[in-house]
Amino acid sequence: MDRSPPPEGSDTSAEPPHDTLLANCRREMGWSLLLWVVCFIWVIGYCGLFGYQVEGQETSIVLGMPSWVVWGICLPWLVAVLFSTGFALWGIVDDPLGENPEQEKPTQPMEGPGSHHG
Amino acid sequence: MAESSNAALITFLIYTFAVLALAVLSSRVAKGKEFVGEYFLGSRGFGVWAFALTFAATNASGGTFMGFPALIYTHGWTLALWIAGYMVLPLLSMGLIGKRLNQVARKTNAVTIPEILGARFESTQVTLVATLLLILFMFFYLVAQFKAGGTILSTLLSGEPAFQAAAATVTYAVQDIPWLNQASGDYLVCLSVFGVSVIVYVVYGGFRAVVWTDVMQGIVMFVGVILMLYLALSQVGGLGNATRQMALMTPPEPGTATIRISEPLETDLILPKGSWIKDAGQAYRLAELTLIPSGSEESAATKILRITTPFEIEKIESSPLIQDLIQKNGLEVSVDVEKLRPYAYGANQPGVYVSNPGPSAGSSLGFLAFGTAISFFIFWPFGATGQPGNMVRLMAFKDSKTLRYSIITVSVYYAIIYFSLVIIFCCGRVLMPGMEIDPDRAMPDLAARLTAAAGTPWLAGLLIAAPFAAVMSSVDSFLLLVSSSVVRDVYQRHISPDAPESRIKRLTYLVTVTVGVLAVLVVIKPPTYLQDLIVFATGGLAACFLVPMLLSLYWQRMTAAGAIAGMIGGTGMHLGLTWWGYYVYNKFEPYELLGLNPFIWDILLSTIAAITVAYLSKADPRHFQKYFSGN
Numbered sequence: 001m002d003r004s005p006p007p008e009g010s011d012t013s014a015e016p017p018h019d020t021l022l023a024n025c026r027r028e029m030g031w032s033l034l035l036w037v038v039c040f041i042w043v044i045g046y047c048g049l050f051g052y053q054v055e056g057q058e059t060s061i062v063l064g065m066p067s068w069v070v071w072g073i074c075l076p077w078l079v080a081v082l083f084s085t086g087f088a089l090w091g092i093v094d095d096p097l098g099e100n101p102e103q104e105k106p107t108q109p110m111e112g113p114g115s116h117h118g
Numbered sequence: 119m120a121e122s123s124n125a126a127l128i129t130f131l132i133y134t135f136a137v138l139a140l141a142v143l144s145s146r147v148a149k150g151k152e153f154v155g156e157y158f159l160g161s162r163g164f165g166v167w168a169f170a171l172t173f174a175a176t177n178a179s180g181g182t183f184m185g186f187p188a189l190i191y192t193h194g195w196t197l198a199l200w201i202a203g204y205m206v207l208p209l210l211s212m213g214l215i216g217k218r219l220n221q222v223a224r225k226t227n228a229v230t231i232p233e234i235l236g237a238r239f240e241s242t243q244v245t246l247v248a249t250l251l252l253i254l255f256m257f258f259y260l261v262a263q264f265k266a267g268g269t270i271l272s273t274l275l276s277g278e279p280a281f282q283a284a285a286a287t288v289t290y291a292v293q294d295i296p297w298l299n300q301a302s303g304d305y306l307v308c309l310s311v312f313g314v315s316v317i318v319y320v321v322y323g324g325f326r327a328v329v330w331t332d333v334m335q336g337i338v339m340f341v342g343v344i345l346m347l348y349l350a351l352s353q354v355g356g357l358g359n360a361t362r363q364m365a366l367m368t369p370p371e372p373g374t375a376t377i378r379i380s381e382p383l384e385t386d387l388i389l390p391k392g393s394w395i396k397d398a399g400q401a402y403r404l405a406e407l408t409l410i411p412s413g414s415e416e417s418a419a420t421k422i423l424r425i426t427t428p429f430e431i432e433k434i435e436s437s438p439l440i441q442d443l444i445q446k447n448g449l450e451v452s453v454d455v456e457k458l459r460p461y462a463y464g465a466n467q468p469g470v471y472v473s474n475p476g477p478s479a480g481s482s483l484g485f486l487a488f489g490t491a492i493s494f495f496i497f498w499p500f501g502a503t504g505q506p507g508n509m510v511r512l513m514a515f516k517d518s519k520t521l522r523y524s525i526i527t528v529s530v531y532y533a534i535i536y537f538s539l540v541i542i543f544c545c546g547r548v549l550m551p552g553m554e555i556d557p558d559r560a561m562p563d564l565a566a567r568l569t570a571a572a573g574t575p576w577l578a579g580l581l582i583a584a585p586f587a588a589v590m591s592s593v594d595s596f597l598l599l600v601s602s603s604v605v606r607d608v609y610q611r612h613i614s615p616d617a618p619e620s621r622i623k624r625l626t627y628l629v630t631v632t633v634g635v636l637a638v639l640v641v642i643k644p645p646t647y648l649q650d651l652i653v654f655a656t657g658g659l660a661a662c663f664l665v666p667m668l669l670s671l672y673w674q675r676m677t678a679a680g681a682i683a684g685m686i687g688g689t690g691m692h693l694g695l696t697w698w699g700y701y702v703y704n705k706f707e708p709y710e711l712l713g714l715n716p717f718i719w720d721i722l723l724s725t726i727a728a729i730t731v732a733y734l735s736k737a738d739p740r741h742f743q744k745y746f747s748g749n
Contacts, residue, residue, distance in 0.1 A: 022746060025218040026672060032213040036206045040495055043202050048488055051199060053473040059365050064357030066365075066472045069198045073205075077537070080205040081529045087209065088525040094518040095217055098224040 021095040028092055035083050039076050046072035127278045129579030130271070130586070133338075134315050137590070140330045141323035148326060164329060169515045170524035171336035172329040173212065174531050175591035176507050178339060182539075183585030184270065187564075188557035190543035193478070193485040194364055194471030198540050200486055203498030208528035210499040216512045216521045218671045222745065223513040230599075231506045231663060232607045234513070238670045239678035239741065242611065247682050249607040251662045251689055252506055253600055257637070258655035260596045265641040267316070267589045268309030273562050274582050275308065300643045309638060312590075317634035320594050321627050325514070328594040335587035340535065342581045347538045349568040350545035360545045361472060363429070367547070368466050369477040370554055371424045373458035377408055377417040379443065380450040386412050392555065393437040397453045401425040401434040405555040419456055423555050426466065430551045471547065493715030501656065501717055504664025507595045510602075561585055597637075601630040650706040654696060657708070661688035661720030665728050673732075674746040680732025687727030691720045 051068035053059065062070040164172070190197045219234070226237035232252060236245030275281040281304070289303030298306065319327050354360045377389065387410040395402045405421035425431050436444070436451070443449045463484040464470035464477030471477065474491070475484025486494075502508055515521055546553075546564040553560050565581035605626045610617060617625075666684035669676045692708070695716040699709035708716040 021217060021221055022672070028217075029214050029672070032206075032209050036210060036499060039202075039206050043199070043205075044492055044495060047199050047202075047474060047491065051474045052488065053469060059361075059469055059472045061358055061361050061365075064359075064361055065198075066195050066361060068473070069195055073198050073202050074537070077202070077205040077533055080209075081533050084206075084209040084529040085526045087213075088522040092213065092217075092518070092522050092525075094522070095221075097217065097221045097517060 024093045024095055031087060031091060035080060039080055042076045043072055127275055129583050133583055136334060137315065137319050137331050141319035141327040144323035144327035144330055148324065164514050165516055166520050166523040166527065168329050168333055169520055170527035172332035173511050173524065174528045175332040175336040176595045177502060178588045183561055183588045184558055186539060187543045187560045190540055191547050191553055191560045192557050193476035195544060196474045196476030196486045199474055199491050200494055201536050203495040204532050204536050207499040207502050208525050208532060211502040211508055212521060212525050214503055215671055217518055219509060219512045220515060222671060230602045230606050231509050232603060235666065235670060235681055239681060241678035244678050244681050245607050245611060247685055249603050251685055252603050255655045255658040256596055256600050258651045260600065260637045261640050262652040263589055263593045264313060264637045267312040267593060268305055270585050270589055271308035271312055272304045297642060313634060313638040316590060316593050317631055320597050321630045325598055328598055332591045335591040338583050338587045343535050343538045345577065346542050346568060346581050349572050350542045353568060353571055354545040354548050357541060360548045363548045364471040364544060366468050367427045367471050368468055369461040369464050370426055371458040371460050373422055373424060374419045374456045375422045376419055376454040377410060378452045378454055379410060379415055382413045382415050384412055393440060394434055395440055395451055395453055396434060396436045401431045402453045403552040403555055423552055424458060425551055434551060487713060489713030493718060497715050497717045500664060501660040504660030506599055506659055506663055510599060597630060597634055600633050601626060604629045657717050658689060658692045660717060661692040661724060665721060665724040669728055674742050675732055675737050677732045677735040677737050679735040680728045683731035684724045684728030688720045688724030691723040692716060695719060
């Protein structure tokens with residue numbers, strides 16, 4: 001993935017080209033939604049097939065839990081955490097966010113911010 | 119119980135002191151900084167731990183530590199599926215809009231959600247509509263959380279003599295004061311203490327104090343849950359043992375009965391709520407305080423719960439008071455059952471607590487019908503993304519790196535907290551039968567039981583501080599959201615754009631105090647459908663803001679008219695389904711069209727309305743230039 005963090009120690013005050021951040025955000029949104037779709041199909045599919053039991057059916061136990069919880073919820077949850085971690089570490093770009101308006105302002109008491117937009 | 123209650127009081131006092139100290143510290147840090155940006159957004163400078171824990175703590179409200187445990191206890195392992203949507207919540211709620219929202223907020227110098235929406239289209243109408251809807255839904259939520267705060271504190275301190283004395287004094291003092299005299303003294307004391315402490319630290323410290331206290335509260339919640347998990351697993355004999363026992367359980371039967379004694383007594387016999395009576399091989403629990411008057415052999419019809427699982431019945435013994443009556447007075451105590459109401463789903467069905475849809479007292483479809491499971495997997499992550507309380511935090515992180523590491527932190531935090539809670543209260547179901555009479559007490563009662571059995575009653579203070587911390591961290595955030603909307607989006611934008619900072623400051627304090635006091639006054643006599651109001655407000659906020667915000671940030675063709683249509687469309691559908699539900703069910707509950715959560719229909723209509731109207735209206739090319747072109 002195209003991930004280019006700024007040099008160590010650089011601040012985020014430099015104005016980024018917006019289309020780059022926007023493009024990165026859209027790509028990251030796609031991956032996030034893909035994770036949701038995969039988890040949705042896995043969790044709802046597995047639990048729908050094996051977690052809704054007919055009366056009297058015996059529940060098998062794995063790791064102290066009903067097996068449908070382990071394979072239909074614990075495992076996808078673990079995968080989701082690992083994916084989120086990996087994606088946050090290597091998939092999300094360290095885009096500069098733009099100038100911090102609060103840091104630009106004088107530190108002495110001043111007049112109200114006024115009608116700066118819209 | 120007295121020891122744990124004493125521990126609760128000490129914990130609460132230490133906790134309140136720490137919260138106020140953080141507010142003072144925060145106020146000192148804020149000195150010399152521009153007021154509005156600092157007070158409402160902490161100068162957009164929060165790092166990983168502050169941002170991650172404030173995000174996590176704000177999402178975990180009183181429901182997480184009171185309502186959720188009650189549901190696990192009552193319905194069993196099916197709650198693992200109910201909450202499963204949380205596995206993707208951190209990545210979606212932070213990753214979908216985090217960086218882009220933060221960037222646009224900086225570009226527009228926005229500090230509130232209505233402000234950023236209005237600024238995106240340079241439209242005061244958008245700001246105004248967003249502000250009105252935000253205040254409407256948020257006030258419902260605030261009211262409900264204040265009530266939860268007062269109730270939790272009252273539960274925690276109920277056994278403390280100093281607290282009982284204060285409650286009695288207050289009851290006497292307010293007996294002739296209209297409105298105040300409608301609440302019990304203990305609740306009034308707790309509501310006042312809770313309300314004052316929250317209002318003071320929010321007013322004094324602003325967003326920075328809220329975030330710092332959230333960090334502390336997030337840590338308290340985490341430590342509390344881990345300790346409780348260890349104690350629960352060790353006392354139940356391992357998770358496998360708990361699940362195997364749950365697999366044999368069948369739901370209890372609520373009903374009514376007359377309690378009889380073999381000979382009348384000279385004094386009234388008061389049997390407290392929760393008393394156990396073993397009679398004729400059956401185990402019954404009183405679901406309300408029951409009185410057998412002097413000279414009488416029987417009570418009036420009283421609410422009971424009959425346990426139906428054989429091995430639980432064997433373990434249960436009559437309460438000490440009943441045993442004394444039998445052994446010392448030679449009386450026989452019997453239960454004359456008048457009526458029992460078996461569960462609509464799961465009655466006499468072993469295995470129902472370890473499978474879906476889980477038992478249900480009222481619904482023949484069970485607790486978590488398949489359509490409901492689908493709905494919740496959609497609602498949790500996307501509903502959280504649409505919450506203004508989360509959005510405003512996404513405007514406050516320092517840089518992209520903070521967001522990335524926070525996603526990791528919150529993912530791990532939620533996985534541990536929520537899954538641990540499911541395990542703890544499944545163990546609780548085995549350790550404490552009959553809590554169906556008052557499931558909201560599952561958390562404090564289990565904490566007291568686990569710590570007493572472990573010989574560490576002082577630990578109960580820490581464990582039961584967790585739900586209190588959760589409520590406080592939600593209330594502070596919403597209080598600030600409402601006051602920021604009033605000051606920034608109404609006064610500063612529409613009434614006095616050039617108001618000096620000193621006036622803005624005074625007004626902010628005034629509005630925060632006023633909103634807080636108003637919420638406290640309203641919950642002295644809380645609305646009947648309080649829990650339903652929370653659901654109504656949460657769903658309404660997400661229905662109103664999710665789609666307009668997403669489209670405003672990512673779709674260059676979006677227009678002001680489209681944003682307004684999206685907000686009104688989502689809100690209208692939400693109100694419509696709520697009205698329809700009231701009409702059909704005769705209670706404050708939204709109608710589930712095709713068995714799906716109303717949120718799905720709200721979002722659908724909001725999307726259709728926003729896109730249709732955006733296409734019918736003209737997009738301003740300047741906005742494209744400013745927010746999408748890269749120039």
